[in-house]
Every structure is written in structure tokens, then in C-alpha cells.
Amino acid sequence: MQTRLESPAVIALLAAIGLFLCSLANALSRETRDPSQLIYWLGVLLIAVPIFLRLTSSGPSYRERLGLVLLLGLALYGVKIVHDAPLFTLSDEYIHAFNIHQIEKYDHLYHFNPAISTSPYYPGLEGATSALTMLTGASTYLCGTILVGAARLVQMAALFFLFARLSGSARGAGIGVAVYTGTSNFLFWGAQFSYESLSLPLVCVVLMAFVEREEAPPRLRGAWAVPIVLGILAITITHHLSSYALAIIFVALAVLYRVMRVEKPNPWPFAVLAVGSAAAWLLIAAESTTGYLFPVLENALEAIYETAFGDTEARQLFGSPSDTAEAVAGTPIGARAIALLAIAVLGVISLVGLRQVWRRERRNPLAIIFCAFTVAFFAALMLRFAPAAWETGNRAGGYFFIGLSFVAIYGTAQLLRRGPRLMRRRLLLTGALAVVLVGGAISGWSWDLQLARPLKASADGKDIFSEPLALAEFASQRLDGSRFAGPEADARILLHPGGQVAFGGQGPDIEDIVDEPQLRDWQLPLLERNHLPFLVADRRLLSEDTLRGQYFSVKDQYGNELRPKGVVHKFSEIPVGRVWQGGRIVLFNLRDRP
């Protein structure tokens, strides 16, 4: 009976049922029925727990374990898809989808993006997706989802091969990959259509190829250099932070090989290539990256200093990452407890694992680096207390977690030794892995956003749109190629699917123009200087929230708090033309006047 329940077909069926439960919970939420999140979490657990349990067994073959981790990656990616389909809804997705729109429009890369000006200079993801959109004629959403899905499968397989080669255990490799799914960005943020969703899997491939090369006979070392070199180059043009992370890893490896006098070829050529290509790309093509990244890192460092010395109040954990003023549902106590328990579980596993890795693998430089990553992961958790540094810590966690997952293989190995009560110990480990997965998902994504919100709805068999989406559809059909200023949520959806050049946020300072109820002297000249004739005035308090501001407002739930009437009236009183009016949103044309 137990064997049957653990057969791959049954596990696949349970994963499919789990995915359906997730989809059902999201559907109920889109129907604005405010369903219990228990359905959703039950679905996530139904996907993961049978796979975790099977991975802890000594029964499966190498190929079966690989199949299980691929199923795990695919099904958990499905959780993100059933949350969003058939439209991009995560804040960075609009930006990268707009880049594809620009590539299709101009047939070339590097065209301007008003939201993140550096993003067109890292066109790996968009260039790759454009191949699919152009060859198939299919939507950006479908092609982007397929491409990120392929990258996700590659990542799962690469981690499995990497861990299997390093630890010498397929069982351990499967558990290591299972632990990796507990990284806080795995379920949503890391699965979005964004450059890191391609670059991070490629980093895993390069690391895996490097380890295979180290173990390969000399005649095959050249062959394994091919994916390493191509990977380094592809990552360089895909994502800045990933290319820097990879460069740091290779430099550290080259130094450790030298210091530890490893009797294998020093990987300095790869370090030179990784550092050289990242630096060259930064200097030649992507100069704006410094202006984009350095302020973020500077703010993070400042926040750490100020929080540490009490100049700034520490950030409240499980608070909304958004700066919206509208109150959102807080994370329940039980969920917070699971998230904290997950950290505790990882802490215990890491402590045991670090000791074991040090005893058994301390002659392996990559294992040393992974140990350092494990320590760095827990150090990065401290950044979550600093208001401007939590995102930096959260993003870095995705890389550090690779090392932690490797160390966890050794930390969990003790539990799976042959002996009495093995089944109990397997169940205990399965439970711990489930806690890590769910805890990571809770700490990585706001509680109120775990379930989908309505962006499109049906009424009498026809589709109706939320107000920002209706504006974007109008702009797409009637104002092609225009330039807009607006609150950030509206600006993002005007980028895609609107296909317009839409500015929001603070560079230039559109945020104050659209959020303040009074018209200041500097505001119209700034709009004129930046050639922004179309202005979106939005009374919804959520309009600056790029994760929540694009949906329907729902009675007694969200989207109901408003800014003062002045945010709209100040433009009416100039006076200027009003092009489009929905409920709370008005589109003005500043060049249409008496």
C-alpha cells in the first residue's frame, strides 16, 4: 500500500490535484468571495509533501529522484501561473513585457524603458522571449511563461546534478533541491517574468557545469567549459546582480584554489571572464546600472547603520512591502509562527550541516563557499529589520540559499541513517521540509496577495475590466505610442498591456505631481520638459502600489480608500482636456486647452 501511494504516478496525480486546489482558491478569490486560504495552502502541501516524502526514501532511482524534483519545480511554478493567468500582474513583469513590445516595434534591443531605464541594457530574457513571440505570433504572456517555465525546470535539474555530484548522493541531492524550494522568493517573485528568473537558473547551470568539469577526465574538461563560458556570457547580458554574484563566486574559487593548493586547474580563466565581461558590459553598454543599483545599496547600508544605532525604528516583520497607505490584511499569528519555525528548522539543519560539511568536505573550495553562503543567509535575515534594506536581504537570499540547500543535505543526512524508526524520521523530515516551503512562501510574499484578485471578470458572458486595465486597453487601441505620467500602478499597466511610454515614481518626480492635491509651480514645467502630455489622475490610494493597484476595487475588502478630490480637480481647473474618465481615474491631455 505504502509503495503504491509513493509511486510516481500517484505523486503526479496528487500534485495535479494540489494545483487544482490552488487554482480553485484563486478562482474563489477572483470571484470576490474572500475564501479561506486553507484551500490554497492545502493545495501547496498536496503538491509538495508526497514528493518530499518520496525523496526521503532510499527506494527511488537517480532518474526517479530527478523526475520528482522536476515535477516539484513544475507544479510549484504552476501555483504562480494559476495565480496570474492570463495576464502579467507582478510589478517587474510589466517592465520586461514592455521591453519586448519595444523590441517588436523597433526590431532592435536597447530601446528606452521609463520604469527601469537600465533594464533594456540587460536584454537576455527579452531577446530570448522575442524569438518565441516572433516565431509563434503568440502573446508575450504565453511565450514569457513558457520561457521562464523552461528556465525553472533547468534550475531544478541543474541544482539536482550539482548537489548529487558534490555530495555523492542522489538522495541528498533531491532533499537539497526540496530545501531550495523554501527560499522566500521561490513561489512568486522568483517565478515572475523578470530577468533574474532566467539568470539565476543559468547561474545554477554554470555552477553545475563547473563541478562536473572538476570531476571529469581531462579530455572532457574542454567540453564542460562550453556551458560555463556561454553561461557566463549569457548571464552578463541578462542580469546585473547575477553576473556580479557569479563573478564573485569564481574569484573566490580562484583564490581558494590557490590558498588551499588544490591539485586541479585553477579556475582563474573563468574568474577573469566573469569579471571582465560583467565590467565590460557595465562600462560599454549598461552605464545606467550604477545609477540604478548604487542608490539602492547605499540606502540599504544607511538603513542598516541607522537601524543598528537606533536612529531609525526597526522594520516590523511581516509588514507589507508596499508603501501603500491603504491598510492591508496582516499576516495571521499562526502563519507568522510557521515562517519563524521555518527559520528555526533551517537554523538547526544548517548548524548540523555546517559541522558535517566541515568534517567531510573542507578540502572542496565550492563546499567552503556554500558554507559561507549559509552563514551569509542568516546574516542577511537581519537586513529584514532595516526598512530600506529588507529587499536587498530578500533578493540576496535567493543566491545564499543555494549554499544553504547544499549544507542542508548534510544536516538532514543524520535523520535518514538506517536504524529503528526510520519511517518516523522520514515523516519528521518531510514535515520539516513542508514547514520550510510554507514558511518561505509566507515570508516572501504578502499575506493579502497570496490569493489572486480580479483584474478581468465576466458579466453576462462578456469580459469586463478593472479600471486601470480598461484605461490600458483604451490607450493601446486609441493612443498608440503616447507618453504618460501617472501613479506607479497605472503607469506599469500602461507599459503592458497598454504599450505606452508611461512614467511613474520619482525619477522624474511624477509621484508628487499625481499624489498631491495642489498644483505646484514646478509640476507642469517638469511634465513639459519630459514631454508627457497625457496625465493619469487617480484618486485610489492603491494607485502607487504596483502589486495591488491594478485590480478591481472590492466592496469591504480593498481598493476603497481615496485620496483628496484635489488630485483630479487641480488638473480640471487649469483647464485642460479630459480624454477618458472611469470611476476614480481621469486621463488628461495637457496639450489640449483653450
Next chain:
Amino acid sequence: MRGHRDLQRACLAAVACALVAALAPWEIVRLAAALPLTLFLPGYAIVAAAFGSRELAAPKRAMLSVALSLMTLALGAFVLNIFPFGLETASWAVLLPLVVIAACRGAALRRERPQRGRDARPALPRPVAGSLVLGALAVAIALGALALAEKPLPAENAKGFTALWMLPTDEREDVVAIGVDSNQHDPHSYRLRVSLGKDQSKTYRVELDPGEERVYEVDVPPRPSGRTHVVASLYRAGKPQKLYRRVTSWLPRQMTFP
């Protein structure tokens, strides 16, 4: 490449997939052709060129094929961008088969002798009927989950609205299009009043089903000097005195900032 059947097949498949993806009129057929061309064949050929035929276990070969295909796409976009024609359907349809053919040629040269006789691929275990049924059921349920996610559903508590918009229809700006677009849950009736300057106005009765849009084209009378202030006002049938939506324009538009 004579004798290397896998390489010959890869080349033929790449050319065939490129032709179908570039020329077929149906999206689903193009997608079916483009997926192997973009996500597998370039990587497969590069792996073959790098490793030869027997040096890599099948799972790693498969993973590397997809991974190297992704890298090829990212770097291929960079290469195509250098040329004046840039990234377009035809350039991708040529580049990707070229990569596959070139890498397969390199693989054929590296392989010591052609594969002959039996296909030495490892035999896959024969699936049990019960497993096949369960697997098919799993696929069906997963597809059902995706279909449910894509289906717009009634959202009774979501606040519906009707949008009003106005734009000139052409560059002369002597006609405006005025649209009323319902995103309400139920049918609604409205009165649309369009005033053209101080003297003229037109009124329309508008009845809209959910998701329906009506567009009215209105001539803007020419004025010897100055601009015509066009105002479209929308009133709900149930509250005829209370303005519901208003859009305005001064035609022909001045096209300068205030």
C-alpha cells in the same frame, strides 16, 4: 554528417521547424514548431559538438540541451541586434537553424566514426497501464487548473464602472469620436449629451450591456477663429440630474503645454 542519424535529424528538424514557425498561419502549429527550435535543438547541437555522442548521460544531455538553447537565444538576440535587419521572424528563422547546422557539422567532425546499426539508447521502462491512466488523469486535472485560472469569473463585489472617452478621429480634428464603455455587472441606461461650443448640442440615449462599448462620431462645426469647446457629459438614467462622467476638448487642439 553522413551516418550520424541524430545530427541529420536535428538539422532537418531545425529547418522544418523554422519554415513551419515562420510560414504557417495557425498560432498553435507555429508554437508546436517553434518550441523545439528555440528551446531544444540549438542546445542539443551544441552539446553534441562539445561532448560527442557517448560522453554524457541522457538526463544531463537533456538538461544541457535546454539550458544551452536558452543561452543561445539570449546571445542570439545580441548577435542579431548588430545587423541592420535586427530581430524579426525571418532573422530568427534563419539564425537558429544555422546554429543547429553549424554545431551539428562540428559534432560530426569531432565524432570518430558514424554510429551504425542498433540504436544504443537506454531502454526506457515500459509504463504500467495503471500508471498511464493516473498520469493522464494528472495531466487532465492540471490542464483543468490552468483553464480555471484563465477563465474570467463573475466578481459580484467588484465595483463596476462605465468609462467615457473622447478623441478626434483624424488630424483635421473636425470630427470627434465619443465612446461609452461599460464595465458594469448589469445592463445600464445613460443619457449622453455632447455640447459643441455655446450654441449646439446633441443628446443620445445609450443602453449598454456589460462589456459593451458604443462609439458616436460627432461633427465639430468649423469656427472662423478660436477653438470649439466640446464637452461630452454622461448621465445615468436613474439619476438624470447628477453628472456621472465628463470629458472635454478644445478643437482643434493647441498642442502646447499650459
